[in-house]
Amino acid sequence: MFRVLSLILLGLMLHFGGHQDNDAAPNQELQREEIVNLETEAARAIQTNAGTFFRRVYADDFAGTLSHGQVVNKTSFISAVQNGEVKYDAFTASDVSVRLFRDAAIATCLWSARGVYREQGFASQMRTIHVYINTPHGWRVVSGQITLLPPGAQQPL
Numbered sequence: 001m002f003r004v005l006s007l008i009l010l011g012l013m014l015h016f017g018g019h020q021d022n023d024a025a026p027n028q029e030l031q032r033e034e035i036v037n038l039e040t041e042a043a044r045a046i047q048t049n050a051g052t053f054f055r056r057v058y059a060d061d062f063a064g065t066l067s068h069g070q071v072v073n074k075t076s077f078i079s080a081v082q083n084g085e086v087k088y089d090a091f092t093a094s095d096v097s098v099r100l101f102r103d104a105a106i107a108t109c110l111w112s113a114r115g116v117y118r119e120q121g122f123a124s125q126m127r128t129i130h131v132y133i134n135t136p137h138g139w140r141v142v143s144g145q146i147t148l149l150p151p152g153a154q155q156p157l
Contacts, residue, residue: 031105036098038057039096039130043091045081047090049081049088051078054074057139057140058074061073062143065144086116087117090113090115091111091113092111094109095108096108096109105139107129107130108128110126112125113126124148125149126146
């Protein structure tokens, strides 16, 4: 009896222990890829002044800060994206990094933009950070911060 119980216990430990380790890495990598894709898709949506992406992916209680310090919610962020005064020639997301924490993730990336605002040409780079929560309906952005990078600045902090 002891031998049978020991074999069953050993079998369960091997089954569940090995199964978790094998599934954890691919699942996390898949989640990372999904968030990287969302960051890239956000850049495309900004370039085309399209709010549809943000209506789908940003949480209803989203809270963020734009590059010039303005605090926004989901509605005001979408309004800023759809603002017809800005015409982008290019808007890209690069250097995307994702850190996963159970049902939460933090994504940082570099946004590079080139276009025309109020009849003035501009080119800028911004560092962004987005906080995601994994919900039954997929990843949702609950918070974001955009920091405008000064041209040629090399500050230690």
